[in-house]
Amino acid sequence: MTIFRWIMGVLFAITAGGSALCFVLFMMLDIEVWIERARTLRRGAYMAGLFWFNVEVWGRVVYTLIHW
Numbered sequence: 198m199t200i201f202r203w204i205m206g207v208l209f210a211i212t213a214g215g216s217a218l219c220f221v222l223f224m225m226l227d228i229e230v231w232i233e234r235a236r237t238l239r240r241g242a243y244m245a246g247l248f249w250f251n252v253e254v255w256g257r258v259v260y261t262l263i264h265w
Contacts, residue, residue, distance in 0.1 A: 198256065205249040212242040 216238035223231035 198253075201252065202249070205245055205252075209242055209245045209249070212238045212245060216242060 216235045219231045219235035219238060222228075223235060
């Protein structure tokens with residue numbers, strides 16, 4: 198599970214950081230393509246975070262059921 202947490206953490210950090218960078222570029226340059234990219238990367242960060250949460254919760258449920 199530790200490897201999975203690291204992979205998801207790095208993926209979340211890349212997408213969240215990219216989203217913040219794209220948003221800053223949009224604020225500085227006022228070019229619409231940057232806000233679209235920021236939104237897309239933000240959705241990817243949410244998706245990575247929710248996927249990690251689901252795997253953690255359901256992994257614990259399955260582990261408990263197996264070792265009951």
